[in-house]
Structure formats: structure tokens, C-alpha cells
Amino acid sequence: MARDTTFDGSPAIVWFRNDLRVSDNAALMAAAAHSAVVPVFIRETGSPARPLGAARTWWLHHSLERLAEKLESLGAPLLLLSGDPARIIPDLVKVTGAAAVYWNRRYDPSHKEADAALKAELQAGGLLAESFAGQLLHEPMRLKTGGGTYYKxxxxxWRAMEPGIESRPPLPAPESLPPRPTGADIQSETLASWDLLPVKPDWSGGLRDAWTPGEDGAQARLTDFLENRMRGYADRRDIPGVNATSGLSPHLASGEITPGQIIDALGTADSDASSSDRSKFRKEVGWREFSWHLLANQPGLAEHNHNSRFDAFPWISDRKALYAWQKGLTGYPIVDAGMRELWRTGWMHNRVRMVAASFLTKHLMIDWREGEAWFWDTLVDADPASNAASWQWVAGSGADAAPYFRIFNPVLQGEKFDPDGDxxxxxxxxxxxxxxxxIHKPWEAPDRVLETAGVRLGETYPKPIVDHQAARQRALAAYQQIKDAA
Structure with a gap:
């Protein structure tokens, strides 16, 4: 990409956000052409944006550790600062004498507006302020239907977007970075002082066992997937008992890897995976793009029903049932297994996410926003777009949503996708x-089977908190109410 080199003899600030990597980082590469580079990550306080949940906060600590190590090895230590970027960035410009500020774009509405205002202020002051693509394969506000609207x-x-996704090959990491100017009086905060890790109690043991945050962890996971698990992906991805998915979603959420890198590696991988396997995986990357397309064009996606008909839906407020769902105590094993996996590892298999979300919104008739908020706090891959869009999809209130009357039977789902109970x-x-x-319906087991297995229903494992058929009929009747009222 051609760019203005007028300021190459002066320092540049590169502002890291949800792009915690050094490869395929256009903002960092632009800064590397200057005489000095000042990398900074700002813990934004007072921002209108939604704070990260607990699991993502844990991930952020470790991801920043890895990023700081990489930048240090390249020659430009990472600054950690807290406050309002609209004040911190201009102050950094004055202290360092920087003539340029670079960042990679964010697309959630509150950040997007703040970034645009800051860019305008910097440019008005004579600075080069430039933003780059990198989080997505497409610019979500630019892609339009034939009628000039966004896609719903x-x-x-996907048909409109897919043909152009190979147009930007990933950038390499810089070989080195010129350090920030000598004499610039900049005091970095410490990561430890931010208290991002849980203590008293430290509930993150399962997360530590399951994940390796950071860019190297992302690349290792991608390589492992392409070499060992991509073959058969189309058929095996729905089976939660086997390790058949990529596990890249939390790395994408923190920007430790880009979708462009994933698509590029998929296209060049020496694998005997079928065309169906490759196509299915590309479509999963595409679903993330679609979610961001929706959020960019519909800012209230996490708070408001896409389908306004659901504004009148008679959701039930039941804190006891909500707690049972959150803790994996519903009495339906496939649902409970998913919720326990989530609590322990910060992640849940996608097929089980759909079953668990359907159970909350349809069996318990609890507002999808309660589930979205729980996932936001507990998922290491929670992002503003995919989390909200997927919850609305399951609830029936979203764009291109599953029909509300599609109510997963948790027993049949378990028997189909986890037939051996692994x-x-x-x-x-x-x-x-x-x-x-x-195993998916222990309440039907004879007493002797339960006794042999050491299971005492209602004691060691709960009885079902709702009857499937009764809950299904209740949900369908509620949906009929809003259809009749439309």
C-alpha cells in the first residue's frame, strides 16, 4: 500500500487495541518506517464501550504479556497507560514529538465513533493519523445489497463477500523496530498493577490448562488444526466429544491472529482435507464476518431485538432457573455438560452452545439477554458481534434467525451428537x-442402573427442572401470542 512518507524521519505512535500481534499488523508496519516507534496499549477508563467480561480480562493479561515480550525483542517496548485515549494520545504526541499515529480499525459502534473523533482532532493539528483494516475480511459498512441496504x-x-477475501495477503512481522525517542519522559504502568487476574479465589486454573494466549499460541493452534484436524471437519465439527474444531475464536477475539492469516493458511495448507471440509471452515469464518456486519449496521444488537415483534414476547423472570442453567444443574446432561465446560475452560463447543441457548430461551423462556450477558462474562472468545448475533439467532429474534418454533430436544441432541456420552x-x-x-436421560434409567453408576437423582445429579414436552408447548403458545398480536 502506498502511503505518505513525509513523516518518516520522525517518531510514530502505534496504538494497540484488539490487535495484539506483530504479524499482519498494518498499523505496526506503517510505524516501523519512522525513525522511532512508540507502541502503546491503553486501558480505557470512562469509555462507553462495554467492559470485557472476566474470562476475556484474564486472557487480556496473558496476551499483553506475550505482546510486550515480542515488541521488546523487536526493540520497541510496549507502553501501558490508563485513561481516556482522547487525552492520552495527544499527550503522547507532545512528549515524544511524534508526527504520526497509527491504529487498526475497530467496528463496534462506541469505539468507532470515539476513534473517528480522535482521528479528526489529530489531523486538524497537522498530524498524520491513519487507520487500517485487519480485524475483518471486509469493511462492514461498505458492503451493500442491490437495494443499497446492509445484508440481513x-x-x-457470503456469496457477495467470499469472492474477494483473498485480495489482501497477510503482512509479515517487522524484522525490527526503532525504539522510542531517547529523553522522552514516559512512565509505563505495570501489567500487575492493573489487577486483571482473579485472586481469592483464583478460578482460572481450567483456563490455564486449556489455552495459551498470545500470537504464538494462535499460530500453533492454527498449524495444529490444519495438520491434524481439518480433515473430516465438515462431518466432525458437530461432535463435541472429539477435538475437531479449530479453537481459534478466542485468538481472533483478541486480535492475536487475523481472519486473513487463517484464510491464507487454509488455501496453502498441505492437507488431504476435502473441498467440503475447507468450504465449511471458510463459512464459519464468514459467520463471524456476518455478525460484525450486523453489529456495525445495527449498534444495539446486544440490547434490542432485531425483530421488533419479540419486544412483546412474555419472557419469564426466574432467578432460580437461571442459576441452575448457569451452573449446569438443569438435569439435562448435554446442557449441563456444556455449561460446566464453559465455567471450567471459558469455552463451549458450538453445537452445545446452540442447545444450551435454546434451552434457556425456549425451555425456560428466559430472555436471551440474560444468556448473552452470562456468555459475555464467561467466554474467552466473547466479542460484541458474534455473541449478540448468535444469541438472537437461537432465540429467533435476530437476522436470518432460526425459527422460534425450532426447539432443540436436549435428549435427542445429546443422543445424536454425543452418542457414546464421551x-x-x-x-x-x-x-x-x-x-x-x-446417559442423556438418566431419569429413565432403572434403579439398578442408577445404583451401579453411583447416581442418586436429586442428590448427586439433579432431576430435570422442566419437562421437555410441557416446556415446548409453553414456548410455542407464547410465540403464538406475539404472532397473533402482530
Missing amino acids: VYSPF YVRRNLPELGKMPARY
């Missing part, structure tokens, strides 16, 4: 000795 259905969106046993040790025939 995934399939035509996933349930891994996450519900109290059901570890249950035979496959009854």
Missing part, C-alpha cells in the same frame, strides 16, 4: 459410569 441474511452476504462424561464426572443408553 447470511447466504447472500462429552457428558468428560464434563459431568458424577455421570461417568452411566451407560450410553441412559
